[in-house]
Amino acid sequence: MALKFPIYPPPQYGGQTQPVKRPKEFACFSYDKDHKFRLDDSSLKWYYPPDLGVNLSNGFDQFIRHDDSIDEHLDSLLKTIASHEQKTGEPIDAHIVTWRGMLTKIMAVPFDDSEFEMNATFYRDSIFVEEHHAFSLAQRQQEVAGRPGRRNGPLPEMMSYWGYKFETLSTLPRPWGETSRDYIENRDQEVVNNKEQYCSVVRTGFGNTIVCLGGEVDAIWDAKPATPGEPIKWVELKTSAEIRNQNEQFRFDRRALKYWIQSFLLGVPKIIVGFRNQDGILTSVQEFQTMSLPYEVQRRGMAKWDGNVCIKFATLFLDWLRLNIKDEGVWRIRRRKGAKDIEVFRVEEVGHGRIITDEFMDWRIKL
Ligand code: A3P
Ligand code: MG
Numbered sequence: 054m055a056l057k058f059p060i061y062p063p064p065q066y067g068g069q070t071q072p073v074k075r076p077k078e079f080a081c082f083s084y085d086k087d088h089k090f091r092l093d094d095s096s097l098k099w100y101y102p103p104d105l106g107v108n109l110s111n112g113f114d115q116f117i118r119h120d121d122s123i124d125e126h127l128d129s130l131l132k133t134i135a136s137h138e139q140k141t142g143e144p145i146d147a148h149i150v151t152w153r154g155m156l157t158k159i160m161a162v163p164f165d166d167s168e169f170e171m172n173a174t175f176y177r178d179s180i181f182v183e184e185h186h187a188f189s190l191a192q193r194q195q196e197v198a199g200r201p202g203r204r205n206g207p208l209p210e211m212m213s214y215w216g217y218k219f220e221t222l223s224t225l226p227r228p229w230g231e232t233s234r235d236y237i238e239n240r241d242q243e244v245v246n247n248k249e250q251y252c253s254v255v256r257t258g259f260g261n262t263i264v265c266l267g268g269e270v271d272a273i274w275d276a277k278p279a280t281p282g283e284p285i286k287w288v289e290l291k292t293s294a295e296i297r298n299q300n301e302q303f304r305f306d307r308r309a310l311k312y313w314i315q316s317f318l319l320g321v322p323k324i325i326v327g328f329r330n331q332d333g334i335l336t337s338v339q340e341f342q343t344m345s346l347p348y349e350v351q352r353r354g355m356a357k358w359d360g361n362v363c364i365k366f367a368t369l370f371l372d373w374l375r376l377n378i379k380d381e382g383v384w385r386i387r388r389r390k391g392a393k394d395i396e397v398f399r400v401e402e403v404g405h406g407r408i409i410t411d412e413f414m415d416w417r418i419k420l
């Protein structure tokens with residue numbers, strides 16, 4: 054029997070806004086150029102404005118692409134948390150531990166009818182939530198296969214490459230002062246590699262629920278503050294088709310929901326969008342402040358979404374999840390396309406499936 058959490062129309066989540074904590078980074082990790090895990094900030098990138106007029110398709114044949122068919126579970130996040138606990142000598146206080154992408158899906162529910170599946174398990178006072186990888190992989194493959202595509206237009210693989218190419222064109226591997234003019238001027242020649250990542254691990258909150266999230270951050274504006282816990286000038290990089298008419302503005306405003314949620318969750322204050330034409334030429338770059346993005350979209354009045362509704366929905370859902378997932382076993386969290394509820398049901402009666410690593414459990418037992 055599935056438990057059901059109802060999804061009401063957005064106005065029902067109006068009224069008083071929910072108290073939210075400011076996300077604070079307490080740990081981080083990197084994947085290097087071979088996607089090898091490192092407990093440090095070695096893959097951090099610095100933002101530096103890209104040259105306009107560059108073709109984002111350049112270098113596609115050399116693209117070093119991460120194989121996303123492998124299920125990485127929560128492993129890297131758990132390693133980073135265990136290392137933090139080793140330093141402090143106590144377990145983190147989060148009620149929910151997950152990747153940023155999972156909470157992005159939850160927060161978007163009131164305005165997005167997409168399907169998703171996740172796995173969850175309760176262990177020592179926390180609920181650990183992972184993506185149901187096989188489901189998401191099949192979903193991505195179907196999306197690519199079903200995309201109509203412009204006649205003679207770019208392939209979906211190419212359009213996805215444009216996003217990573219823009220990151221390479223807009224970042225430096227070291228701060229500006231330590232980077233050669235030569236590197237800055239020849240960024241178009243760099244091989245694009247999406248195996249490399251910097252991930253921030255933050256403590257944040259929704260109402261009474263404390264949440265630990267891990268997620269990729271694209272770049273930093275200047276430097277990390279000297280005092281831990283101070284806001285960090287992160288930058289989220291996005292590419293988008295140029296906006297030439299009302300219809301294209303509407304499409305952008307609708308996509309901005311995900312831009313906003315994604316950035317909000319890790320406390321990324323600035324979103325930098327590279328606009329490109331139909332041929333993939335970078336034509337302009339525009340900065341958006343994450344905090345004011347929802348108001349900008351509301352002012353135009355085209356795409357109807359409200360950040361406060363997303364926050365309220367997530368707050369209620371997480372409260373409900375905590376009331377229902379309280380002992381061992383593996384639970385499926387599922388939303389079917391357009392469904393008016395999120396279903397939660399047990400798929401394994403005992404244990405924690407593959408969500409939590411043995412290494413992490415061994416470590417927690419010692420605490
Ligand atoms: P754009 O967002 O500019 O299109 P992120 O913006 O989250 O940092 O992701 C970086 C890039 O990864 C995206 O750039 C896009 O190119 C690619 N990407 C992310 N999710 C994807 C998906 N589901 N399918 C295809 N490409 C994706
Ligand atoms: Mg990214």
Ligand code: MG
Nearest residue numbers: 271289290291
């Ligand atoms: Mg990005």
